[in-house]
Amino acid sequence: MASHYPFSKVTPQLEALASLCTESSNIAPELYLEHNVYCGLRDLNGKGVLTGLTEISEIVSKRLENGQEIPCDGELYYRGINVRDIIKGFTDDKRFGFEETTYLLLFGHLPDKTELDEFTKLISNFRHLPSSFVRDILLKSPSEDIMNTLARSVLTLYAYDDFPNDLTIPNVLRQALELIAVFPMLTVYSYNAKRYCIDGDGLIIHRPKKNLSTAENILYMLRENCRYTELEARVLDVALVLHAEHGGGNNSTFTTHVVTSSGTDTYSAITAALCSLKGPKHGGANLKVMGMFDELKKQVRNWNDDDEITAYLQKLLDKQAFDKSGLIYGMGHAVYSISDPRAQIFKKYVEKLAAEKQKEKEFALYSSVERLAAELIAKKRRIYKGVSANIDFYSGFCYSMLGLPLELYTPLFAAARMSGWSAHRIEEIINQNKIIRPSYLNVHPRTDYVPLNER
Numbered sequence: 001m002a003s004h005y006p007f008s009k010v011t012p013q014l015e016a017l018a019s020l021c022t023e024s025s026n027i028a029p030e031l032y033l034e035h036n037v038y039c040g041l042r043d044l045n046g047k048g049v050l051t052g053l054t055e056i057s058e059i060v061s062k063r064l065e066n067g068q069e070i071p072c073d074g075e076l077y078y079r080g081i082n083v084r085d086i087i088k089g090f091t092d093d094k095r096f097g098f099e100e101t102t103y104l105l106l107f108g109h110l111p112d113k114t115e116l117d118e119f120t121k122l123i124s125n126f127r128h129l130p131s132s133f134v135r136d137i138l139l140k141s142p143s144e145d146i147m148n149t150l151a152r153s154v155l156t157l158y159a160y161d162d163f164p165n166d167l168t169i170p171n172v173l174r175q176a177l178e179l180i181a182v183f184p185m186l187t188v189y190s191y192n193a194k195r196y197c198i199d200g201d202g203l204i205i206h207r208p209k210k211n212l213s214t215a216e217n218i219l220y221m222l223r224e225n226c227r228y229t230e231l232e233a234r235v236l237d238v239a240l241v242l243h244a245e246h247g248g249g250n251n252s253t254f255t256t257h258v259v260t261s262s263g264t265d266t267y268s269a270i271t272a273a274l275c276s277l278k279g280p281k282h283g284g285a286n287l288k289v290m291g292m293f294d295e296l297k298k299q300v301r302n303w304n305d306d307d308e309i310t311a312y313l314q315k316l317l318d319k320q321a322f323d324k325s326g327l328i329y330g331m332g333h334a335v336y337s338i339s340d341p342r343a344q345i346f347k348k349y350v351e352k353l354a355a356e357k358q359k360e361k362e363f364a365l366y367s368s369v370e371r372l373a374a375e376l377i378a379k380k381r382r383i384y385k386g387v388s389a390n391i392d393f394y395s396g397f398c399y400s401m402l403g404l405p406l407e408l409y410t411p412l413f414a415a416a417r418m419s420g421w422s423a424h425r426i427e428e429i430i431n432q433n434k435i436i437r438p439s440y441l442n443v444h445p446r447t448d449y450v451p452l453n454e455r
Helices: 012-025 029-034 083-092 098-107 113-125 133-138 146-160 169-197 214-222 230-243 251-261 266-277 285-299 306-317 341-356 360-380 391-401 406-431
Strands: 057-065 068-078
Touching: 068 083, 068 098, 068 341, 083 098, 083 230, 083 341, 098 113, 098 169, 098 214, 098 230, 098 406, 113 169, 133 146, 133 169, 146 169, 146 266, 146 406, 169 214, 169 266, 169 406, 214 230, 214 406, 230 341, 230 391, 230 406, 251 266, 251 406, 266 406, 285 306, 285 360, 285 391, 285 406, 306 360, 341 360, 341 391, 360 391, 391 406
Parallel strands: none
Antiparallel strands: 057 068
């Protein structure tokens, strides 16, 4: 059957035109050095170029000692408070913390009991989608990629808003809270629509419960029997808190600032952030970790044999295994060096979940790979600052133990990060009146125009 779109498939003509694109767009790498261009907004040492100020969160990976920057154990602060202390606070009280963390990110201080109760009720009251949204939007145009469905869904919500372009802070806050509240619903329902329409499975739609936390509702809505253990919900809650925010310089949050600075609406700005997070270099990294471990488990017969594990890891670095990229996924971070605090915190909860799920041997394998990979990478690449596991290293394993489908790994990241994106959007609106517009230097020589009949 002929395609509706004439160029929906690559043809020899398109191949030829693509080669022209490649030839005309290929900039010599030495020109970046010659003109002192910071690729990826990073200097030659990998340090990010300062492009803005924020009060929302801070990443610490170095300390000043005798005027020199020295790598140190990583720390993450939300509104000046160490995320370790935040998580310890609500876990010691046996409370769920994502709603409290969202309040902190948006309003700049930890809520007291009354403020937290009122805010939790407000979020709960916003947990509803427009009438027939699931039928008319999600079920009529499902996608294999849930992030694609989510991006379209957020854009579509613009049409259901009576004041979509109102950029006053009360209205933007209202939009942000509604998106934070409904995004877990959109995530689960988009997956259910994909299962029903594409995979041919039964359709299950559970409405969220007002008395449940965000983490509890995700598990409640996703599972056919709506059941979950307390530990499962608490581990997922910690995961949401750790993914909620990570400084203003990560790709999707910077995207939020850039698009917000143009004066556009909330739905467009958040959709742009979603499209950024969708990329495998950003939000999809834990899927790579899972794929790598799937192959490792087949290649390494004795999970307790360091030499056998090391041999496989060496093959990864030598581009002889998995995707032949030369990477050990889940190891290393653009900012952290000695340790990623999120991975350190999360590992303890993943270990508890592994014990409940009788996956201790698999957890031990992950720990061995973390230890051995750090040594191998540092040696091969002569990295003296240290190499550590990042949050993606353990998150995929955690989600698999929770029985979450692979298709939801990145969407759940987005559900958590919605809080951080919202805080940054509001901060950009309040403090910045200029559109973000970096400079690009043209390096193509000027040429004369040649009339068509003379070419």
